[in-house]
Amino acid sequence: MSILKDVLAELLAMFAADARLSAGILASVLAAVLLIDLTDLPPLAGGALLLAGCILVLVLSVRREARRRAPKS
Amino acid sequence: MLEWSTAAPAVSAAFLASIVEVVEAFTIVLVVATLRGWKPALLGTAAALGALAAVVVTLGPLLDRVPLTVLQLVIGVLLLLFGIGWLRKASLRAAGVIPLHDENAIFARESEHLGAEVRRQKTSQDWIAGIAAFKAVLLEGLEVIFIVIAVGAGRGLLWPASLGALAACMLVLAIGAFAHRPLARVPENTLKFGVGVMLSAFGVFWTGEGLGVEWPGHDLALIGLAAIFLAAGLAAARMVQLPKSEAMP
Numbered sequence: 001m002s003i004l005k006d007v008l009a010e011l012l013a014m015f016a017a018d019a020r021l022s023a024g025i026l027a028s029v030l031a032a033v034l035l036i037d038l039t040d041l042p043p044l045a046g047g048a049l050l051l052a053g054c055i056l057v058l059v060l061s062v063r064r065e066a067r068r069r070a071p072k073s
Numbered sequence: 074m075l076e077w078s079t080a081a082p083a084v085s086a087a088f089l090a091s092i093v094e095v096v097e098a099f100t101i102v103l104v105v106a107t108l109r110g111w112k113p114a115l116l117g118t119a120a121a122l123g124a125l126a127a128v129v130v131t132l133g134p135l136l137d138r139v140p141l142t143v144l145q146l147v148i149g150v151l152l153l154l155f156g157i158g159w160l161r162k163a164s165l166r167a168a169g170v171i172p173l174h175d176e177n178a179i180f181a182r183e184s185e186h187l188g189a190e191v192r193r194q195k196t197s198q199d200w201i202a203g204i205a206a207f208k209a210v211l212l213e214g215l216e217v218i219f220i221v222i223a224v225g226a227g228r229g230l231l232w233p234a235s236l237g238a239l240a241a242c243m244l245v246l247a248i249g250a251f252a253h254r255p256l257a258r259v260p261e262n263t264l265k266f267g268v269g270v271m272l273s274a275f276g277v278f279w280t281g282e283g284l285g286v287e288w289p290g291h292d293l294a295l296i297g298l299a300a301i302f303l304a305a306g307l308a309a310a311r312m313v314q315l316p317k318s319e320a321m322p
């Protein structure tokens with residue numbers, strides 16, 4: 001049971017180690033889906049939005065984690 | 074006929090990611106072999122490889138039944154979650170915010186942990202050691218399988234990607250058998266940075282294709298996406314870079 005629990009925990013950690021990062025990525029995907037499905041813009045605009053969203057989520061996540069770990073002065 | 078522009082990124086991503094995972098598994102197997110001998114280490118490894126083969130044989134044929142666009146979308150989103158997670162961690166390590174992965178330290182820590190576990194439990198010591206090797210190979214192997222499927226399934230490149238992963242296994246095992254100690258000199262964070270960049274690029278590419286996006290340059294767009302993620306990861310690391318005196322080792 002311990003092995004199964006460890007495997008499941010590892011699988012979860014693979015895709016959702018940081019909840020805010022995962023939520024941000026999923027929100028970027030959702031925004032791209034909505035842009036492609038609900039507007040007349042070409043699908044490539046959705047792809048560009050997805051890329052920009054993922055980059056923004058990455059940079060904000062790195063900055064947030066660095067601030068969290070910064071020594072309190 | 075394989076297109077190099079698609080096959081090369083898939084094979085190299087599978088190869089580099091597998092090196093990282095196999096080095097991590099090898100460290101634990103070496104701990105087991107050092108403390109309890111090669112028999113439990115090899116038995117645990119063989120059992121894990123058998124379990125991984127069962128996973129591939131069971132799930133592999135199901136991939137053919139999933140419509141391609143659904144497969145690209147699902148795998149693309151999973152790749153984004155996985156790849157950007159790697160890239161984030163690699164950026165934080167490059168900036169000195171979190172410590173680098175140290176195989177020697179992991180070897181020492183796992184040796185102590187396994188030694189304590191063996192002393193505490195009444196079960197056969199070889200059994201506990203074998204289970205430790207089994208878990209390490211199984212967990213790292215599952216990540217390798219995911220990466221191979223993720224970079225290979227969207228374009229029918231499962232075999233080339235698998236060969237990339239297999240080549241990585243053989244390389245690490247050959248060097249490990251020669252060195253007979255943890256492979257601490259592998260530039261793991263650089264590899265993780267590179268793999269994070271490639272997996273994130275594949276993630277955006279597959280997710281976009283799954284949503285009907287036609288990328289300019291088709292498969293060559295992967296290279297452009299990778300360049301953008303590389304620049305973003307380096308910029309993020311630079312933004313939070315700690316001075317040398319404060320950086321984690």
